[in-house]
Amino acid sequence: MTMRLAFGFSLAAAALAALAFAPFYVGPYQVGLLIGLAGYVTLSSAWALFSGPTRYVSLATVAFFGIGAYTVAALNEILPYPLVLLAAAGVGLGIALIVGLSTLRLAGVYFVIFTFGLAELVRQLVTWYEVNVTGTLGRYIFMSFGPEEIYWQLLALMAATLFVSWCIGRSRLGLALKIIGDDEVVAAHCGIDIARTKLALFALSAVIITLVGAIQAPRWTYIEPGIVFNPTVSFLTLIMALLGGANRLWGPALGAVPLFLLFEWLSANFPDHYSIILGLLFIAIVFILPGGVLAFVERALAHSKRVTGNAERVREPGTAEARQ
Amino acid sequence: MSALLEIRDLTKRFGGLTAVNGVSFDISRGETVGLLGPNGSGKTTVLNMISGLLPASGGAIHLNGEKISGLAANRIARRGVARTFQLVRILPSLSVEDNVVAALAFGKKRLWDRAARDDALTCLERVGLQGRGSENAADLTYIDQKRLELARALAAEPSLLLLDEWLAGLNPTELRIGIDLIADLNDSGMTVFLVEHVMDAIRALCGRSVVMNAGMKIADGPTGDVLGDPGVVRAYLGDAHA
Amino acid sequence: MLMTALIAGLVLGGTYALVAMGLTLQYGIARIMNLAYGETMITAAFAAFILQSALGLNPIADLLLIVPGGFLLSWAIYALMMRPLVTRSRDRGALEIDSILATFGLLFVIQGVLLVIFGANYMSYSYLNVPVSILGANVAANRLLALVLALAIGVTLYLLMTRTRWGTTIRAVAVAPQSAPLVGIDVNRTARFAFALGGALAAAGGVVISMYQTFTATSGVVFTMKALIVVIMGGVGNLLGALSAGLILGMVETFVATYVDPGLTLAATYGIFLALLLWRPQGLFGKAAR
Numbered sequence: 117m118t119m120r121l122a123f124g125f126s127l128a129a130a131a132l133a134a135l136a137f138a139p140f141y142v143g144p145y146q147v148g149l150l151i152g153l154a155g156y157v158t159l160s161s162a163w164a165l166f167s168g169p170t171r172y173v174s175l176a177t178v179a180f181f182g183i184g185a186y187t188v189a190a191l192n193e194i195l196p197y198p199l200v201l202l203a204a205a206g207v208g209l210g211i212a213l214i215v216g217l218s219t220l221r222l223a224g225v226y227f228v229i230f231t232f233g234l235a236e237l238v239r240q241l242v243t244w245y246e247v248n249v250t251g252t253l254g255r256y257i258f259m260s261f262g263p264e265e266i267y268w269q270l271l272a273l274m275a276a277t278l279f280v281s282w283c284i285g286r287s288r289l290g291l292a293l294k295i296i297g298d299d300e301v302v303a304a305h306c307g308i309d310i311a312r313t314k315l316a317l318f319a320l321s322a323v324i325i326t327l328v329g330a331i332q333a334p335r336w337t338y339i340e341p342g343i344v345f346n347p348t349v350s351f352l353t354l355i356m357a358l359l360g361g362a363n364r365l366w367g368p369a370l371g372a373v374p375l376f377l378l379f380e381w382l383s384a385n386f387p388d389h390y391s392i393i394l395g396l397l398f399i400a401i402v403f404i405l406p407g408g409v410l411a412f413v414e415r416a417l418a419h420s421k422r423v424t425g426n427a428e429r430v431r432e433p434g435t436a437e438a439r440q
Numbered sequence: 441m442s443a444l445l446e447i448r449d450l451t452k453r454f455g456g457l458t459a460v461n462g463v464s465f466d467i468s469r470g471e472t473v474g475l476l477g478p479n480g481s482g483k484t485t486v487l488n489m490i491s492g493l494l495p496a497s498g499g500a501i502h503l504n505g506e507k508i509s510g511l512a513a514n515r516i517a518r519r520g521v522a523r524t525f526q527l528v529r530i531l532p533s534l535s536v537e538d539n540v541v542a543a544l545a546f547g548k549k550r551l552w553d554r555a556a557r558d559d560a561l562t563c564l565e566r567v568g569l570q571g572r573g574s575e576n577a578a579d580l581t582y583i584d585q586k587r588l589e590l591a592r593a594l595a596a597e598p599s600l601l602l603l604d605e606w607l608a609g610l611n612p613t614e615l616r617i618g619i620d621l622i623a624d625l626n627d628s629g630m631t632v633f634l635v636e637h638v639m640d641a642i643r644a645l646c647g648r649s650v651v652m653n654a655g656m657k658i659a660d661g662p663t664g665d666v667l668g669d670p671g672v673v674r675a676y677l678g679d680a681h682a
Numbered sequence: 683m684l685m686t687a688l689i690a691g692l693v694l695g696g697t698y699a700l701v702a703m704g705l706t707l708q709y710g711i712a713r714i715m716n717l718a719y720g721e722t723m724i725t726a727a728f729a730a731f732i733l734q735s736a737l738g739l740n741p742i743a744d745l746l747l748i749v750p751g752g753f754l755l756s757w758a759i760y761a762l763m764m765r766p767l768v769t770r771s772r773d774r775g776a777l778e779i780d781s782i783l784a785t786f787g788l789l790f791v792i793q794g795v796l797l798v799i800f801g802a803n804y805m806s807y808s809y810l811n812v813p814v815s816i817l818g819a820n821v822a823a824n825r826l827l828a829l830v831l832a833l834a835i836g837v838t839l840y841l842l843m844t845r846t847r848w849g850t851t852i853r854a855v856a857v858a859p860q861s862a863p864l865v866g867i868d869v870n871r872t873a874r875f876a877f878a879l880g881g882a883l884a885a886a887g888g889v890v891i892s893m894y895q896t897f898t899a900t901s902g903v904v905f906t907m908k909a910l911i912v913v914i915m916g917g918v919g920n921l922l923g924a925l926s927a928g929l930i931l932g933m934v935e936t937f938v939a940t941y942v943d944p945g946l947t948l949a950a951t952y953g954i955f956l957a958l959l960l961w962r963p964q965g966l967f968g969k970a971a972r
Contacts, residue, residue: 171775219960222963224775224778225715226959229907230956232907233956233959236907237949237956243945244943248945288545288552292545292546294531295542297533298531301493301525302529302530303514303542304492304493304512305491305492305493305517306517306545306547307514307596308546351786388794389794391797392790392794392795394787395790395791396791398784398786398787399787399791
């Protein structure tokens with residue numbers, strides 16, 4: 117077991133190192149792609165951190181993402197950069213706590229719609245504020261560093277997110293989340309403080325998402341609400357996590373990489389068909405891959421084992437949860 | 441000796457319906473007490489208020505002299521109340537072992553990792569599920585799911601164990617095993633409060649019984665006396681038989 | 683100005699009420715949260731636009747074609763997409779998540795198709811665009827007609843639901859889906875019918891909207907959100923609730939736009955909605971959840 121663990125960690129470290137050196141060998145366009153990839157892997161992993169085990173489908177991703185970007189836009193000329201990031205994280209945390217405290221008792225469709233409405237409300241308010249109070253719709257962000265630095269920051273955040281997610285998966289907190297996802301009544305009777313657990317995870321996930329927005333903001337140079345509060349970010353994050361499997365450590369990353377590349381290609385070649393493909397993907401996931409690709413593969417493996425008459429007991433498809 | 445559980449004037453109203461109406465009784469340490477009554481008499485509601493699943497509309501519940509009514513279910517669980525549910529509630533996406541670890545990790549013992557796994561194995565053995573820890577909980581048979589639910593309740597090492605028709609739906613062999621299991625728990629000093637319809641089990645297990653009808657307590661005493669009480673017979677069978 | 687705002691609010695509110703009644707049928711009876719609801723409306727609006735510009739039909743005639751079309755389309759969507767999800771779902775929660783994701787997909791597909799065909803431009807056509815004077819306020823005749831149509835359709839539906847045998851059947855399924863089969867009601871058929879009927883109302887709403895507002899291929903989401911707000915405000919499955927909540931929302935929007943700041947209209951809508959979800963998720967007129 118520890119052997120496997122050490123092997124896994126070395127492999128992850130090697131992959132991370134390779135990714136970190138990548139900008140030295142590729143052109144600016146590829147660095148741009150890498151930024152997008154690292155961004156969406158982080159977003160979908162952070163999304164799954166909360167939404168995977170609790171099954172709360174959140175569409176507030178872009179609300180926090182945009183808040184991060186706007187904090188940077190508002191503060192980048194006033195504070196040194198590390199403090200700007202810290203401020204963004206702080207704003208994200210504060211809003212996440214307020215939203216979480218007031219909404220986590222909503223479940224199912226009410227939560228979905230609330231989070232969607234929240235993102236729209238934030239966008240409308242920021243737009244109104246910019247137009248009526250500051251008098252300009254957009255803001256400029258000038259930073260002294262280039263896309264490589266943005267990429268490295270995102271890569272570090274991505275690694276941290278995956279590591280945190282791995283730790284949580286093995287911790288008491290991770291078990292608590294699985295129990296809550298299964299049956300809240302049992303969770304409470306086991307002594308779990310449901311509200312606090314959900315709030316902690318929601319806040320953690322929101323802070324990471326806010327940071328992704330903050331780190332990516334300088335990429336745009338010019339931002340306005342329509343750009344950074346684009347609801348597509350929420351939808352993409354959601355569909356990436358679901359495609360890979362929101363209950364697996366590597367699931368969201370596995371969904372994010374191909375989908376990001378696919379949508380990048382689509383928006384370059386078939387911009388008009390973008391949303392049709394996105395829609396078909398949603399439908400395909402619901403009907404063909406309800407637990408994500410990883411669960412599908414596991415089920416297929418389990419099935420082939422059963423067929424070959426392996427005596428080992430296999431887990432029931434659909435309900436089985438992988439232990440990473 | 442002071443009572444482990446004191447219930448005073450406990451009341452629950454659902455809109456216009458008073459499901460539990462001013463019920464009071466005590467349970468001493470080490471007792472096994474039955475809660476009887478026809479369907480709809482408010483038994484499960486009483487259990488739900490003790491475990492914190494439902495807030496009481498009036499009255500008070502004290503455990504070990506401390507007020508627990510008004511606390512959230514997770515707080516009450518940590519103070520040593522564990523329960524099973526009328527419709528068995530296991531955690532279907534977890535393994536059998538993790539179902540038990542669930543109670544160990546967040547209860548008053550807060551065990552984790554090795555210690556939790558060892559303890560979970562002991563609990564599983566206690567209910568006859570030894571060697572089944574790695575199975576998927578959803579794949580268990582009905583009786584095994586009931587066993588698992590009991591193992592989870594026991595894992596918390598509760599000072600008060602609430603069983604809601606835990607014996608219902610078992611076949612005669614399973615029933616005998618089930619009764620023996622609860623009797624063992626009582627022998628080991630655990631206080632058990634059970635809602636039950638299986639009269640054989642009540643006679644075998646409960647030295648004392650509380651009977652409810654239409655939300656009120658109508659009898660409380662040694663089980664033999666209570667079951668012969670004309671008021672209780674009337675509540676169960678109607679006036680003609682009294 | 684007050685009178686103008688009042689009438690504008692009524693017109694807008696009447697349309698919202700009409701649209702929300704359809705959604706409340708779909709969610710309250712078929713138990714499907716249809717996030718592609720607004721797209722059904724916008725599709726109908728585009729259909730009205732084509733019929734008007736290509737065939738020269740007036741919107742009233744459009745209704746006769748488009749409303750049955752919306753019914754059939756939604757009937758097919760339920761039978762092909764939703765029914766399999768209902769059959770396979772273990773519990774209400776799983777069905778809810780599945781239907782949200784599936785209808786999300788549908789939303790993007792319909793929106794994408796509309797974008798490919800019509801582009802992202804704002805569309806509108808001119809019909810009965812003549813001012814009528816009511817109590818000193820000038821109102822376009824098409825808006826008045828929209829209000830009349832919305833109210834007429836809404837009231838007819840309400841009467842059908844409360845006074846007829848099949849209305850009772852539908853309401854029985856809404857209240858007690860488990861017990862309805864015991865009295866011989868085919869829940870699946872009723873759900874499919876309610877879903878289709880909801881789609882027909884969405885189509886009617888789309889035609890009505892197209893008579894006095896501009897629309898684009900992407901405006902469906904906003905209508906879905908507004909319909910949802912009205913449904914939740916009025917209480918899920920409650921037709922009269924949807925009617926009154928629709929009027930309230932229309933009034934609030936118009937008054938915020940007239941007296942506060944047009945830029946805050948949507949913010950006000952979402953603000954009301956979020957507050958409502960937190961404080962009264964069972965709706966303004968609903969009873970506490972059982």
